[in-house]
Amino acid sequence: MAALHRGPSLSPRSLVASGPGFDRFVRSHTEYEYAYYRSGKWAFRDALDLAMAARNGSEVVLPAYIPDGFVEPIREAGLTPRFHRMRADLRPDLGDVRSLVDGDTLAVVSVGYFGKPQPIEVNEALRSLCDAHGAVLVDDAAHGAFSVGEGGLAGTVGHLGFASLHKALPIPDGAVLYVADEALRGTLPRSGVASGPTPADLRYLASASLTRARRSIRSATRRRSAGQSSPPTPSARNPRALYRRSKGEMSWLSARVARRVDPAAIRRRRRENYAVWERLFAERPGLAQVYPSLGVETCPQYYPTVLTDLAEPVAVLGQPWPPLPDEVRANDRFAVTNHLAACLYTFPVHPDLTPAAIEAAIHRATDVEAGGSDADRSTTPVAVSLPGSTRER
Numbered sequence: 001m002a003a004l005h006r007g008p009s010l011s012p013r014s015l016v017a018s019g020p021g022f023d024r025f026v027r028s029h030t031e032y033e034y035a036y037y038r039s040g041k042w043a044f045r046d047a048l049d050l051a052m053a054a055r056n057g058s059e060v061v062l063p064a065y066i067p068d069g070f071v072e073p074i075r076e077a078g079l080t081p082r083f084h085r086m087r088a089d090l091r092p093d094l095g096d097v098r099s100l101v102d103g104d105t106l107a108v109v110s111v112g113y114f115g116k117p118q119p120i121e122v123n124e125a126l127r128s129l130c131d132a133h134g135a136v137l138v139d140d141a142a143h144g145a146f147s148v149g150e151g152g153l154a155g156t157v158g159h160l161g162f163a164s165l166h167k168a169l170p171i172p173d174g175a176v177l178y179v180a181d182e183a184l185r186g187t188l189p190r191s192g193v194a195s196g197p198t199p200a201d202l203r204y205l206a207s208a209s210l211t212r213a214r215r216s217i218r219s220a221t222r223r224r225s226a227g228q229s230s231p232p233t234p235s236a237r238n239p240r241a242l243y244r245r246s247k248g249e250m251s252w253l254s255a256r257v258a259r260r261v262d263p264a265a266i267r268r269r270r271r272e273n274y275a276v277w278e279r280l281f282a283e284r285p286g287l288a289q290v291y292p293s294l295g296v297e298t299c300p301q302y303y304p305t306v307l308t309d310l311a312e313p314v315a316v317l318g319q320p321w322p323p324l325p326d327e328v329r330a331n332d333r334f335a336v337t338n339h340l341a342a343c344l345y346t347f348p349v350h351p352d353l354t355p356a357a358i359e360a361a362i363h364r365a366t367d368v369e370a371g372g373s374d375a376d377r378s379t380t381p382v383a384v385s386l387p388g389s390t391r392e393r
């Protein structure tokens with residue numbers, strides 16, 4: 001099956017674009033203090049230190065539906081992760097959260113999955129729970145750097161919060177930490193932006209050009225022969241190594257692209273692509289919609305859908321998410337989370353894709369089902385193509 005690439009790839013145009021940039025976008029939504037980092041995990045590590053400097057507690061309550069690497073900063077800070085159960089609609093099981101939060105809770109994490117912030121009533125409930133126990137609410141907007149929810153800019157609905165720029169843009173790294181509660185302000189020793197390009201920036205640029213060249217050759221080939229199989233890339237995961245690589249300052253290259261982006265255009269393109277998956281998947285019985293509505297200012301990371309039938313032919317166009325932490329995987333206490341991690345597939349909506357390309361890919365996948373050539377049929381998710389990396393996004 002022909003690949004739909006998971007993320008956008010850096011084009012020379014991104015380096016000289018003249019969009020308003022991320023800083024202006026942030027300032028049009030909030031006055032809160034913020035700082036840049038290499039990754040969301042590294043920003044979260046500073047958030048934990050800020051919380052520890054101001055509050056008591058040794059536990060972090062977080063959703064079980066979370067990628068394995070996210071637990072590393074918690075452990076490194078000497079804190080204990082306590083996972084709460086999820087609901088199938090990607091909201092926290094508030095009853096379970098309440099049963100876990102007590103005087104020993106330092107922080108509670110609220111995650112806006114795939115770019116859609118949690119509903120305001122959910123965040124308000126979590127915030128009052130935190131306030132009642134002297135804990136800090138961390139708004140994890142790793143998937144939604146360009147999203148705005150009912151409570152404001154994603155990542156700012158809590159005492160502290162962060163967003164990952166590298167998940168939304170074709171850049172090697174980059175994240176932002178928001179300090180919403182003035183009482184938590186302090187030094188941010190892990191923040192920073194590199195002052196000039198490094199060999200890693202040049203390698204990323206070179207690999208992005210190669211990726212773009214390969215993509216255009218592949219799409220030309222695809223036009224000639226209804227699609228060739230790309231073997232899936234096995235990625236051996238090592239959450240600790242992923243975390244180690246995510247430490248440091250934001251690269252010069254990422255900062256340069258972020259200063260030139262047009263957030264409104266990115267959001268528009270991503271929403272248009274999201275709407276195509278939504279419309280075409282609504283007709284398919286083997287799929288169950290996750291979000292009944294996207295929210296007017298959400299900038300989606302992916303289109304998520306639950307496969308009620310894992311043999312659904314469109315599965316090859318997506319990927320299940322996430323690789324769960326050891327404590328959660330196959331643990332009966334987290335049956336909903338394990339079901340989601342096996343059956344919730346994410347489909348790309350990034351701006352390199354067009355509605356026509358997505359429609360064509362869906363038709364190719366379903367054409368195979370309807371008796372077309374099945375030479376390229378595969379039940380394995382399509383290969384992920386990320387410039388120069390196999391790391392967690």
Ligand SMILES: Cc1ncc(COP(=O)(O)O)c(C=O)c1O
Nearest residue numbers: 039040041067111140142164393
């Ligand atoms: C929900 C969530 N939070 C936090 C992170 C960590 O973000 P980063 O990859 O920028 O370290 C991830 C990474 O995938 C994530 O999915």
